[in-house]
Amino acid sequence: MCGIAGLWSPTRYSAETESQAAKMADTLYHRGPDGRGFHFDPDNGLAMIHTRLSIIGLNAGDQPIYGREEDGTGNLVLTANGEFYDYKRLRGLLRTDGYEFNTKSDSEIALKLYDKHGLDFIDQLRGEFAFTIFDKEKQQLILVRDRFGIRPLFYHLGDNGFFWGSEMKAMLAHPDVSREVCPKAQLHQMMQVMVPGMTLFKDIKALKPGHMLIVTRKGDDFEVEERRYWDAEFPLDGQHDELPDEEHIENVRAALVESITFRLEADVPVACYLSGGIDSCSIIGMAAAIQQSPVKAFTISFDDDRYDEAHIATEMAEKAGADQDILTLKAEDLYGKNFEDAVYYSERTFYNTLGVAKMLMSKHVRNVGYKVVITGEGSDELFGGYAQFKADLFLHDPEYAATPAAEDMRKRNAIFSGSVLAETQISHPAFEEVMGFTPSWIQPWMLTLERIKPLLSDEFKAKLGDYDPIAAIAYSLDKSMLDGRHVLDKVQYSWIKTMLEGQILNWGGDRVDMANSLESRPAFLDHHVAEMAMRIPPHVRVRDGIEKWVVREAMKHVLPEVLYKREKFAFMAPPAHTDKKKAAEIDKLIAKWLSSEKIAKHGIFDEDKLTTSIEEYRKSDDHAANTRKDIILNHAIALHAMEDLLGAA
Incomplete structure (x- = not known):
């Protein structure tokens, strides 16, 4: 690296x-x-x-x-x-x-x-x-x-x-x-x-x-x-590899063993990130079996039980005989200079302070003496793991549409309403043209855009003219890679081409790991694993509403039962409005980077409208609305800070 x-x-x-x-x-x-x-x-x-x-x-x-x-x-x-x-x-x-x-x-x-x-x-x-x-x-x-x-x-x-x-x-x-x-x-x-x-x-x-x-x-x-030279090419609908379940399961297991084996090779010790998800837990279990010795596992713990998965990670660590190291992060850790440093290294804004948390974890890992970690990114993208993907299955695939799982899923994921899940359905003609529907993963960000537009200054809106960012995203996708594909393949492809690289692998991956000279190796994103996964039929990736079914079955022998049965839970840091200490910390960043002087200098926002919006946010107790305001504030602070931090202002 x-x-x-x-x-x-x-x-x-x-x-x-x-x-x-x-x-x-x-x-x-x-x-x-x-x-x-x-x-x-x-x-x-x-x-x-x-x-x-x-x-x-x-x-x-x-x-x-x-x-x-x-x-x-x-x-x-x-x-x-x-x-x-x-x-x-x-x-x-x-x-x-x-x-x-x-x-x-x-x-x-x-x-x-x-x-x-x-x-x-x-x-x-x-x-x-x-x-x-x-x-x-x-x-x-x-x-x-x-x-x-x-x-x-x-x-x-x-x-x-x-x-x-x-x-x-x-x-x-x-x-x-x-x-x-x-x-x-x-x-x-x-x-x-x-x-x-x-x-x-x-x-x-x-x-x-x-x-x-x-x-x-x-x-x-x-x-x-x-x-x-390469693309995530899913087969046409009906042309997936129709094999017995056990063969799919064994293929996944064998591909992951090979990928993890390669990623354990180094002339320095290799550790693993361990959250409460089946992806990192699977890697820990497989790595322990491959090297036949305890694996060093690093876990992030948040000071909010609703978002914390450390207890599940600990159960996995105990099952695998891993040497677990837990880094507990508090409100003040996720803001201030740490927030600014994450912006500097990521060179882009982020909606959630998870990137700050991962940057602090990479620093801790390096301080302990490790240069390399194996990570679980990519499994959700390749095996249909996100709630947004399932939402589209329930909406657009007749095989899933009649099941009660959609409403159950929304109830279980209510805490993420306003962030990764949209509060209401929304569509856009460009996505309808390119994909045949507007994918659920982009709808929260379309709603965020609708809440941003009224806050923009007239000067900034004049620079944009009639530019439509949603259309630009939709038309950036290669329609030939979407036509004739199953709905699950379409949403996975569209996410891989946008959010995987722009978010997951950026401020959730390389940029915050390498901020502290730590090399991360995502085993699921080995292209041999990916090409095999894309040929697995949708009903094997998601079965009876269970996401990543084939991965669960392939890893059943290494996962604790509670995790094997657990629904995907989005890994993110608690938003600022969920805690008074966090609210106080983001207020300090607002005072520093969204001052009258800074707003005037950058010319993005109408100061009066932005100030009114912030005051409404401070008084509101609407979780979904405040989560979206948290997102807007994180982006606004980072945008105003970035040019100065990068020395480009």
Whole structure:
């Protein structure tokens, strides 16, 4: 795990370039505190930057890594962030083809595979990664991001050259990168859902998951091609793998054993995150069985019993014989500077302080002495785990529509009304066109948008014009991947392409883990597991209203009975309005970042309307309405803080 950045600027390369590259590297120290490396090529106007977190090949994995060496610099140069699994087998195969390896790093296989296969090399890479390869002979720079976007990668193409980085702050450290904020992106962040590829800054883009960017020099200019190499492709309805239940169950079990086995491999100790959900509990159980020794398990506990799952996690830890470490978080922990730090590292807003909690957990894990954790993200996305997914099954699939489970589910999940579940049904014509219905997962954010619009300033609304953010999200989806698919596949696909990368893997994953130099490895998001899961029939993923049925059955032998039978419970931190101490802490952030001066400076909100809304929130006892106001306040505070925190204001 590492940080990468760089610039390719043939017309602007100067004596200052190397010192500017050092400043870019400084911003990524948290991603790679164990060392840094540079490749400077004045003749081509190129600087490549790497900051290292040593996990594999501790004493022989420095980067950049060179290939086809002729003059000491090489015609191929690699900087990589992430892990490539099954690399030992691939190294063996490449050696039989005459390739020699200069390091013990897993990253070097990407360079050799590219040399052998060209751009088709990506099909053989397995893992979570973001990397760049410079091909001097072809005058090409290739940027690649893993299939789900587990690792971040951003880029900027402007008059002064091409820039890239694991985090935007690396690019913003260079004076030639535009800092102009995008009003459309600000609106999207206030309603939680981003358009894939969009960032807060108008001229900085995120490389989309499953894509590569091919940048070719044409004189003093660049030609840029974005190419999709993988997508979450569900089969047409009726063309899933119809197998006996036991075969599906065994396939899931075998795929997860292989994935977890790969992710346990490192030259440093590997721990696991453990919540009260079946995903992390399954990983703990399997990891203990695979390595046949106790697993270190880290659990977050909240000071609100309605949101706390630590007691269930403890039962799992005891069953697996894990060494459990519980971090208890209180109201004051989730706000103040910790809130601001989570914004700084995430580089986006968040609706819930879960991201702050996970950042504090990553700090604790590192303090205890671990650099790597295996996590459970991705199971809900691939096996139909979210309540929103089931809601659409109950609404749009005749097989489920007649069951009483829908109303029962809403009653059991009432605490999440106003956040991940909408209080009322709402639709949008763009989603009706693209998907045939408006998915339940986006409806809460549509309602949030409706509550934000009246608070916006006239100046900000004028910048937006007639822009429709919901339509932009809907039309960003590839309709060919939705047509003819089952309703469950449609909602899973639409979530994977938006919320998984933009939320779960961002402020709920890599960005807050790497804030403290901690590498997280989500075992369910191995693409071999994913491709198998997408072919499992919907009625095997969700059966009789039971989400992730096939995972439960596959993991039945390692799960406590209470967890095996338990319905999915959204993992989130208690909202501010649920506790007087939390309310007091968010009030401090409101005073700091939503002052008259700040509101006037940013021009997003009408001050009088926002102030009135905040006062109504403080007096209200409506849980759903206040939960939505909590969301708006979290976003508003973060938006006003972000530019200052990133040094871009």
